[in-house]
Each structure stands twice: as structure tokens, then as C-alpha cells.
Amino acid sequence: MATMINPNRKRLKPDERRADMLAKACEVLLEDGIGALTLRHLAARLGVVPGLVNHYFPEIEALAAEAFAAIAESEVTALFDAALAEPTPTAQITRLIVDLLEPHRRGVSLLWLDAWQASRNRAQLRGAVITAMDLWQDRLSTLIANGGFATPDPAASATRILALIDGLSIQAVIDEPDAPGHAILRGMVITGVERELGIALGLV
Amino acid sequence: MATMINPNRKRLKPDERRADMLAKACEVLLEDGIGALTLRHLAARLGVVPGLVNHYFPEIEALAAEAFAAIAESEVTALFDAALAEPTPTAQITRLIVDLLEPHRRGVSLLWLDAWQASRNRAQLRGAVITAMDLWQDRLSTLIANGGFATPDPAASATRILALIDGLSIQAVIDEPDAPGHAILRGMVITGVERELGIALGLV
DNA sequence: CGCTCTATTGGCCAAATGATCAATTGCCTT
DNA sequence: AAGGCAATTGATCATTTGGCCAATAGAGCG
Secondary structure, X not given: OOOOOOOOOOOOOHHHHHHHHHHHHHHHXXXXXXXXXXXXXXXXXXXXXXXXXXXXXXXXXXXXXXXXXXXXXXXXXXXXXXXXXXXXXXHHHHHHHHHHHOHHHHHHHHHHHHHHHHOOOOHHXXXXXXXXXXXXXXXXXXXXXXXXXXXXXXXXXXXXXXXXXXXXXXXXXXXXXXXXXXXXXXXXXXXXXXXXXXXXXXXX | OOOOOOOXXXXXXXXXXXXXXXXXXXXXXXXXXXXXXXXXXXXXXXXOXXXXXXHHOOOHHHHHHHHHHHHHHHHHHHHHHHHHOOOOHHXXXXXXXXXXXXXXXXXXXXXXXXXXXXXXXXXXXXXXXXXXXXXXXXXXXXXXXXXXXXXXXXXXXXXXXXXXXXXXHHHHHHOOOOOHHHHHHHHHHHXXXXXXXXXXXXXX
């Protein structure tokens, strides 16, 4: 039970240490949820004393917000970079939806759900959540608008498609990944997008 | 800061006291969220000592689960009772959707989101959530099946409609009730139901 | 009216949390 | 190589949490 004293005491430059903490905080968020991001838990994971975390992040809520923002922005960037690498607008949308339906995303869905709920009592986290949602909205609206799809209002279409995916996310969180309801909702997202944009995604 | 000593000490019968606690626990869940349901918070609200709560609910998680179950079941019962009072199947569905889109439901949506997230770490609450979801699924499936709508699979239609409403709930939680996105999602739920069941709800 | 039963109290514990601060010790500069 | 700056430690605080238990006192029964 005694606290492990770290013999490998390393003195990092402030930037490195801060980046290390942020990275480890992201891991904690994805693996154990926002509630598990405590000073001591994170410090133990870093092999460091709790007070040091406080030194770089005077209030842990700021760290939680920054870590969530990093994860969310990273995911958006990765998904849209991959999508935009496709040649045609339809292929871009298809790629995006396929990636979004990937079971691998379950962890991120859990985090989003966690963030949605926790943001009720945490102002900074709430700001990060709203920013991330706006980013999603902007990127998808742009993708749709630039694609020249048969929709009268790209922004509204983006909103609806994102809501579909949100609903799917909740199911993914509650049910097991291979539950029957999952396939049903998968189909609903696909046909919803097809109807919204007037295209055929060519997915099963 | 001194603890208020209650001069109005009343001795209730076990059933009454337990029911009182459960009722107050429901209020706390709806007003302040699951995280606010603590021994001391609830005890203060009851004008009672924390230990007494423990006497009736040896572990507070059981109380949280029971309170959530009570709220969820009560809501389902109220909504479907009101819906079934309508004369025609289409009117029944319309009534249900209208009630579900009521801004008043925001508090319940918050609670559901809270429960979805918290159920990750609370086994009993998770059980209550799953039970409540199944109840929703059963009631709506039955309503659709008995209505003779033009859908090949009433259960699947119910699943899809519920997912639409879940997505809407998240928006209701994050955005303000009068945000522009809200009207968009309202419309999506309505047209989604209309397409799913092959009817016209006659809503704006 | 008085007695008994038990609902209720008040006090306590151990654990975990965020936060602060002087003291130390490692790295960089000169 | 030596000194100084600051990254890091270790210790401590105030709070809050769930839970336990002996003592008390209220309500109903005889």
C-alpha cells in the first residue's frame, strides 16, 4: 500500500512535461472516463507526485477540458483528412460515414456521452464540448456544401446527420457492439444520409 | 455552519418514511442530477440525519437505481396513457410525439443522459436503465403493431424512432431550448416518424 | 398511565478529492 | 566545474463522500 517512490526521477522541460501530462490525461479520458481524471490517478500514471500536476494545471478542470478538446479535434481532423483524400464528393461522404460506423469509435462515443453529461457542472468542459460540436458542424457543412449535393440547406443537412450519429452513439454505449439494435441503427444512419443528400452510398 | 438540529422530529412508519425518501430522491435526480444524490444532500432535504437514509437504503446506489426506475416508469405510463386515450392509431402516435417534443421534457432528457453515462460504473443503475429502455421499446412496438401502420417491422420502426428521439435529447441537453438547431431536429423527428409509419402527423 | 419496541439520532470512521507550500534536487549556464 | 534557477518533491489541509453503531426518544399497546 505504501506509495511507490519513483527512483527514475527525471527533470523534463516545462513544455515536455505539460505535453506529457496532456497526453496521459487523454489516455485516461478515453480508457476510464472523465470521472477518473483525478490528480492522484493521473500523477500515479505519470510516475509523479500529485502536486506536480497542480503545478502545470492549477485547476484540474482546465486539464479535463483541454484534454477533451484535444481528443475531439484530433478525431475530427483525422476523419475529415481521410474523407477528403477520396476523389469524389460521394466517396468522401461514404468514407466519412463508414469510419463513423466503425466499432472502434465506441470509446470516443463513451467519452462524448461522458462529456455531454459532465459539462452540466463544469463550465470549461462545457465550452470545449460546444466548440467541438461547432467544429463538427462546420466541417460537415463545408463538405456537403462543396460536394454539390441535392440538398437545399447543407447546414441543416449536417445538423440532421450529426443528430442521427449521436443517437447511434448512445446505442453503441448502452448496448453491446453486436446487439441486434446496432445493425438497425447502422441502416438508419446510412439511409438517412442517402435521403438527406440524394445519393446512394453503396453500403451493405 | 453548525448543523441544523431538527426540532420537528417526527416518527414516521417505515413505509411512509421509505416512500418519502424515494419521492425526495426523485426530485433530486430531476433537479440536480444523479451526482447530487448524496446521503447528506438528501438527508438535509428530508430534514433528517444522513444515517437514517442509510438505514432504509443500506447502499445509496440502490436508491439511485430505484428512483430512476420510478421516474422512467412513471413517465412511460403517463405518456402512453395519454396517447392511448386518443381515438385513432394516428392520433395516438401524434399525441405521443407531441408530448415527447414538449420542452418540459428537458429535465427528463437530462436525467436520461446522466443515467446513460453513470450506468457505466453503477451496476444497479445500469439494470434500471436497460429495463426502462426495454419498457419503452415494448410499449412503442405494441402501439405501432396494434395501429396497423404500413411498416414491415414494428419493432424495428420503434427502435429507429426511439433513436431519433435520443439524438434530439442530446441536443436538448446541450443547446438552449430555443436554439435554431432544436427546430431542425424537431422537424427531423416528425418527418422521420411519418416516413417510418407511412402517415402524416399533421404537425407544423 | 407506563412499558416496550423501534424509528431516529448524533457521533464517528476511513477513504478520496482538490489544493497549497516550503524544501529539495536535478539540469543548464557560465 | 561550480553555482543558480526552477522542476519536482513530500507533507499537510479542508472537504466531501459512503457507511457503521450505540444511545435516545417517540408512538402505540397493554
